[in-house]
Amino acid sequence: MRTVNLLDCTLRDGGYYNDWKFNNTKVEEYLKKVYLAKIDVVEIGFRFLNSNKNLGKLAITNEKILKNIPTSKNSKLAIMLNTSDLLKIKINDKKLLDNYFVDKKKSKISIIRLATHFRDIFKISGYVKYLNKLGYRVFVNLMQINGISENELIKALKELKRIKSVEVFYFADSFGNMKPEDIKKICKIIKKNWPKNFGIHTHDNCGYALENSLTALKCGAKWADSTIQGMGRGAGNVSTEDLVCELSRAGFKKYDPYPIYSLSQSYFLELKKKYKWGKSIYYHLAAINNIHPTYIQELLVDERYTHDQILNIISSLSQINTSSFNLTTLNEIVNVKVDFKKAWDAKNWCLNKNVMLVGQGKNIKKYETKIYKFIKQKNCKVICLNINKNFKSNLVDYYVASNEARIMVDFKEYRNLKKKIILPLDRVKKIIGKINTKNIKNYGFILNKNKLNVYNKYCELPNSLVIGYAMALCFVGKAKNIYLAGFDGYKDNNPLNREMNQYFNKIKTNLPNLNFISITPTNYLIKKNIID
Secondary structure (H helix, E strand, O other): OOOOEEEEOHHHHOHHHHOOOOOHHHHHHHHHHHHHOOOOEEEEEEOOOOOOOOOOHHHOOOHHHHOOOOOOOOOEEEEEEEHHHHOOOOOOOHHHHHHHOOOHHHOOEEEEEEEEOHHHHHHOHHHHHHHHHOOOEEEEEEOOHHHOOHHHHHHHHHHHHHHOOEEEEEEEOOOOOOOHHHHHHHHHHHHHHOOOEEEEEOEOOOOOHHHHHHHHHHOOOOEEEEEHHHOOOOOOEOEHHHHHHHHHHOOOOOOOOHHHHHHHOOHHHHHHHHHOOOOOHHHHHHHHOOOOHHHHHHHHOOOOOOHHHHHHHHHHHOOOOOOOOOHHHHHHHHOOOOOHHHOOOOOOOOOOOEEEEEOOOOHHHHOHHHHHHHHHHHOOEEEEEOOOOOOOHHHOOEEEOOOHHHHHHHHHHHHHOOOEEEEOHHHHHHHHOOOOHHHEEEOEEEEOOOOOEEOOOEEEEOOOOHHHHHHHHHHHHOOOEEEEEOOOOOOOOOHHHHHHHHHHHHHHHHOOOOOEEEOOOOOOOOOEOOOO
């Protein structure tokens, strides 16, 4: 690494969490500290061309707002524009463009960054030249670079090279799903096809933001974005404090990390506690499925959704193109209304029969012979919870599944089973696509964290655990006795054990007269009668 330029975009990218409504005093403190840290460029906000009264002033950052922004001789100020906004103005409508942009000599802004998708790269030539003519340095940020091919990237670079007025090319790991080896490959392509400086904007969905930024700088990038506490859309970005620290360790004494540390542990730490950005299993799953992070952001701020509900919604989002955020799409998936008129009526389906529920525990194998003998002695209907390769399929009467993510994993095997399968088909048909429903019993399921109710054609459950769905089936079918095998449980100090015990208690309370007993050893606090 030789030349490095850091661009802090906290107030711009972080605004996705607080609608760009930053405290004025805190903004001044932030600017003072990043200037002291000798950060090269500070991106002060967006310039949305369609004003929205519900957004803070740093979503607009027009010249009137910029008058009160303190500056520094050592740090330049930048704003970002969405190309999709800019393209709504005809390039020959100079009068309208002049309403949004003044000559650089009259502005505190030095750099304008254009955030663009690949499809729009070939439409921006006139706008870049217009901004450059006003005296601004123009950077182009290509979003969602993992969604385009190598040939498309080369075409984009050739087009920007033809335009000439673009000073720096940026690429963004928009979904945070790229790894260092991906970054190396992209940097190699850029260096071969782009003669000027380039930079990187990373997201931390999978925990690679810092490593990816450093990798790009080692592979020829001269620019890198960062934010205080990693504040940014979705899981957030590489944190400025981490990046400055690592660069200082690598010998770049240009930056002073201590003002950043102070800033990080005060106002922005409070914001992080409030808005809860940062890497998590939800953002990780979104990243590997190319789901726009705003979907996850919207789900996490809504207290209606449980952990299981969020996972199920992510599972549904993964089956359609959600690389761009659309609130209507989210609402359609979250509020899907199911008509249970065509669902299977499970009333009395196992009336006065003994039922064996087969779980996934290791005791299935250990007690294999005894379990098979027990089934024969008690003449049990055997229900296997999900696919279980440790249990003989010829002994299974029904396979049962309710968790969408698990159904996705197992469904190829379900297609080849010559057994009856009970699952909420209306809930998962978008995931599994077209299928022969001959062997499927469609018993409905609604996820509602506050309820546990069982009806003839569907049930309401607080989570998607298949044990609850299977118990509901046994209840509505009026089973005589329910025997559990392979429900080993977890170690006593494991919180999952406590959660399952609470769930079993909820089942006992809400489904009276449901007689279930474990015939293999279990750590759950349920009735046991271990087979000899």
